[in-house]
Amino acid sequence: MGTPLGDFLRARRERLRPRDVGLAEYGRRRVKGLRREEVAMLAGMSTDYYVRLEQGREANPSPQVVAAVADALRLDAEPAEHLRRLVQAPEARRTPDAGVSPQLLRLMDGWTACPAFVLGPALDVLACNAPAAALYEGFEPADNLxxxxxADPAGREFYRDWERAAHSCVAELRAAYGHDPRSERIGEVVADLSARSPEFAALWARHDVKAKTQDGKRLRHPVVGDLSILFSAFTVNGAPGQELVVYQAESDATAAAFGRLGERRVRVG
Structure with a gap:
């Protein structure tokens, strides 16, 4: 059975070809991606040491070793930080409180034409204001992004760039997993969706990592039609793992549609 660190290293190693890292490639290769000895050479360490890392038998690699492996695997900033989190000794974590503070709920309710919702680490929708509830009214239920x-047929219609949304969703879940690989809730979501969706299972195996920050989305609501939005995500102080996500209209047409959503006052659940 693999370890979170070993699984990540193996997946990222298998995604690289020798030409990606400046190595010559001769004949037919028996392994997918780079060989372990090639990664070890690029990182300036022995093959035996790198193998111990992948197998979870090296418990405390130095920051210099971690940085060398990240460079060898051509990791950019966010996957490299994910790697650093995985090599740290895991700490016992209290299960995050699923409750959202009354102050934050009141703040969200004041945004009558701006969808906003709170997510837990496993992308559970913990709370949303009226425009957000109306935005997600086509889902049964709107419980987990x-x-x-x-797993909801409505998702294919709602996300106009479905493949992009799917990649982002899994990368965000993987980032949360890196903060707490022993999270029971994240494990439940991953196991459930891996069994129900081959597409999810394939993306999860890629070990892409990207936390939710800010970006754009193109959506299609069953009542108000096409929407072009910008979103920003904010960590919630005092509630570890919770994120506040706020949608803003990118066009006048979307702003008008948000206004109509606010008037619908549809409630989730």
Missing amino acids: ARMVF
């Missing part, structure tokens, strides 16, 4: 993307 990952499930909504991969």
